Amino acid sequence: MAADVKSQKKRGVLFDVDGTLIDSSYFHAMAWWQAFRREGLDIEMSAIHRRVGMGGDKLIQSLVPDCTDEMQEDLKSAHGAVFSTFWPTLRPFDSARDLLAACSDAGLAVGLASSAQERDLDVSRHLLDAGSSIDAWTSSNDAEESKPAPDILVACLEKLGVNPEDAVFVGDAVWDVKAGAAIGVPVIALTCGGISEAELRDAGAAEVYDNPQHLLEHLETSLIGKLSGRGQGG
Numbered sequence: 001m002a003a004d005v006k007s008q009k010k011r012g013v014l015f016d017v018d019g020t021l022i023d024s025s026y027f028h029a030m031a032w033w034q035a036f037r038r039e040g041l042d043i044e045m046s047a048i049h050r051r052v053g054m055g056g057d058k059l060i061q062s063l064v065p066d067c068t069d070e071m072q073e074d075l076k077s078a079h080g081a082v083f084s085t086f087w088p089t090l091r092p093f094d095s096a097r098d099l100l101a102a103c104s105d106a107g108l109a110v111g112l113a114s115s116a117q118e119r120d121l122d123v124s125r126h127l128l129d130a131g132s133s134i135d136a137w138t139s140s141n142d143a144e145e146s147k148p149a150p151d152i153l154v155a156c157l158e159k160l161g162v163n164p165e166d167a168v169f170v171g172d173a174v175w176d177v178k179a180g181a182a183i184g185v186p187v188i189a190l191t192c193g194g195i196s197e198a199e200l201r202d203a204g205a206a207e208v209y210d211n212p213q214h215l216l217e218h219l220e221t222s223l224i225g226k227l228s229g230r231g232q233g234g
Helices: 025-038 045-049 056-063 069-084 096-105 118-128 151-160 174-182 197-203 212-217 223-228
Strands: 012-015 109-113 136-138 167-171 187-190 207-209
Touching: 012 151, 025 045, 025 069, 045 056, 056 069, 069 118, 096 109, 096 118, 096 212, 109 118, 109 151, 136 151, 151 174, 167 174, 167 223, 174 187, 174 197, 187 197, 187 212, 197 207
Parallel strands: 012 109, 012 167, 109 136, 167 187, 187 207
Antiparallel strands: none
């Protein structure tokens, strides 16, 4: 993290990573599906995908309520192993890097509020190749409770030195919207993770765009533009 973030940047934008900046939601769904199959559990792919964005512990509990602690650890381990085989296939969404740079150039602190495993986040950060545009980031190691609890957002805001009322969160899942609402941070939702605009708005998303490129095209009039003081309203 840049040493001078806390002293110079008082407003900031938090970004979820998987499904928001990196096109990985369906790979996570496939990895979970294979993990469940290894344990003899036949879970529908659609049910898994709708829960991607939750913390792994909550995803498992939601789908397998009677799961033992031992099985949960086995499932998490299997998911991580399978997902790592997809690393060479992952790519950032178009304009993801440019979006991060534009937010930084607007004078906003930029944080990656991710609850991914640290090794997966390292891969994503390498793919984004956003350099100094990113001021801070979090991984699953930074939160006691996973989304939709807001712990990850709180941890990222603390690293940036930004208050919730001076921040916007960009995510792709209903769980991102709920996490933001829990601490009063408005959420811009993107549909590129596979969740519909209607569902995201019903969950409380303040704005919805198709993907990072679509948001970048409307940045000046978005909540991010207004936060930076460069927006033109609307």
